[in-house]
Amino acid sequence: MAEINIRDVRKSYGRTQILHGVDLDFKSGEFVVILGPSGCGKSTLLRMIAGLEEISAGEISIDGRVVNDLEPRDRGCSMVFQNYALYPHMNVAANIGYALKVAGVPRAERQRRIAETARIVGLEDFLDRKPAQLSGGQRQRVAMGRAIIREPKVFLFDEPLSNLDAKLRVQMRVEIRRLHKRLSATSVFVTHDQVEAMTLADRLIVMNKGHVEQVGTPLEIYHRPRTRFVGSFIGSPAMNFFESTVAADGNFVLLDGIRVAIDAALGSANAGNAVAIGIRPEHCRLITAGTANSIPAVVDFVEELGAGRIVHVEIDGQDFAVAMDEGQLWEAGSTVGLQLPAQHIHLFSLETGLRLDDVPSLKRTMKTTVAA
């Protein structure tokens, strides 16, 4: 259990800067997930916490102690690597117990703790095997065992599940969550898989190009993306975007001459400004063409998912995805009406990509979504 504070941390390789001033605070015992596209600097940040990468500028402290100049072993973190990084010449027991051996823990005590750890990660029957003789999932467990046996203050995970098949990934996800409940050490988990991120996180950090885009609970981030990037990155299928202009009263935007109600009071100051409208496919509705307040659209094609379907419609040559559960079948080529519920519309600045609506409406939307 430890608090981690990251203050204006930067990383550069030569002249290229990879992280541009990251400020984050992880609470004690929290499960934090860092999510972002490939190359955004998630691993770099994690490795700086671990002590595997030098901190170019700024400060990282664990439990109130600045760790910038501490060796990895003195930071009280353990880490699970993406490729597991098991010692190929040692068997499972030796792999799990290596940290204790280095620490000089007496043999008997070591044996006891290896056995206990093996039980926790379900590897009792494999203690004599070499890593090469294990399946991917079992290797993953060894890596977990090696991390937990030291009873660290902080767990660091760098995409530990990305080498597993889909089914095993779900299973291991649940196990990691369970393990966290049991050990309640502060955990930082890096991934680029949003499902993993949403399901695991107490708090989610979305990064892009070396910046932190948003910090919040998974629900906050899903419902109130702070930037256009976060909106487009979270959610599958991805959020629909189109450009539009704010109407004179600041309350409506004009979409191809059709007024679409929005829930946020933008104020008349914004009248005439171009904005980006975002709406998630699962929040759009398709109704019969010509209904009031609906946008005419043509069905392009339909993707069947089994549990539901994604209908792609076209407005003015722009693709627009609508996710729906089973129900009415929409024929390709038919004209339909597209409804965009006001409370689900997100507005972003075209220039900065920042969210435009005001704070009071945040609370309201949050309430409605929680109620829903």
Place this chain on the structure above:
Amino acid sequence: MSGPSYFLVYDRNAGPVDLMNKRAVFKSWWLPMAFALPQLLLIFFFFYWPATSVLTWAFSLEPAFGGVGERLFVGWDNFRDVFADTEYWRSVSLSLFFAFSATALSMFIAFVLAICVDRQLKGSGLFRFFYIWPYAIAAPAVGLAFRFIFAPESGLIAVVNTWSPDLWNPAKFGSHAMILVIVCFAWKWIGYNFIFMTAGLQSIPRSLIEASAMDGSGPVRRAFDLQIPLLAPTLFFLLVLNLTESFVGPDTYGIVDLTTEGGPNKSTDVMVYRIVSEAFRGLNYSGAAAQSLVLIALIMLFTFIQFRYVERRVHYK
């Protein structure tokens, strides 16, 4: 060989000929001979001929007072003479001592350097470049250079003799001479060992090293627990090579010849040097040939033991 050409790979009527069984057959006999000749000549003059001479010399003796020009076949007599000579046995033990010490020193230093370069300490790129150079220098040149450096009265080392006389004098003390040749050999071979060890270390995934750092091990612990076991195949290969090279290699001869000439008092008279000096200075061809054969047998035994018993304990991933 004349007649139809077998040279074609593509037959216009039959289409492409099975490429797996494709064979290029030369039309004439002289062209392939011309290609092979240089290599054949080399092998003949520098391997088969000397090898057969050594065999015949080893089992024969030139009549003491010259004469008919015929050599006498004497069976194992030459070997008996060699084995009866205590000087010979001293040379064997000197050779063994030299081989093991030089190998150990060279491999140890190379390993330490390789680890330092692998940790990417400051300036390691430059050093990686320089460490490799010594191997490119011919052994006699190394010997000559070290002779100047370690000359007790005028070399760089001469300063130690001003602290206390005869602190360093390889011309007088056998142990100093032995140290000198060991250092020369090790110095020359460090570069070679270093290349292989660096390559081997680089093939160990970075994340393994990082995982062990997270597990709390420092550089020395890591070397013993991770790098040496994972590098074992490379280390074994280098061990065999270093031992054989220092035991019988031309480098050993070159270095001894130019630094100590086997002395003082034959204290660096290793087997290779002894054979050459007996043959060409003592003109005892038969004795030298017999010793050569014993040396060859010893190398075979060495290599056999290493592969049989050491390699088994080496992990191949």
